[in-house]
Amino acid sequence: MVTKTLENCIVCGKLFRSNEGVICQSCLEDKESPYQKVKDYLFFHRGASVFEVSEATGVEVKLILKYLKEGRITVL
Ligand SMILES: [Zn+2]
Numbered sequence: 001m002v003t004k005t006l007e008n009c010i011v012c013g014k015l016f017r018s019n020e021g022v023i024c025q026s027c028l029e030d031k032e033s034p035y036q037k038v039k040d041y042l043f044f045h046r047g048a049s050v051f052e053v054s055e056a057t058g059v060e061v062k063l064i065l066k067y068l069k070e071g072r073i074t075v076l
Pocket residue numbers: 009010011012013014023024025026027028
């Protein structure tokens with residue numbers, strides 16, 4: 001029998017049923033989204049160009065430009 005325990009997600013702090021791992025399902029999905037990849041990359045590489053970000057994350061330039069336009073990320 002598998003015992004599921006309630007844990008606090010390390011990202012959003014929400015209680016969730018954890019089988020293994022410390023991140024809830026919605027944060028996990030978020031983490032794998034292209035937006036999150038771009039955001040993470042920019043966090044560590046401030047001032048990277050759109051093309052650098054695209055190259056490093058594998059996210060299409062088109063999509064990165066869309067995030068930019070929406071004001072979700074800042075690229076120099
Ligand atoms: Zn979470």
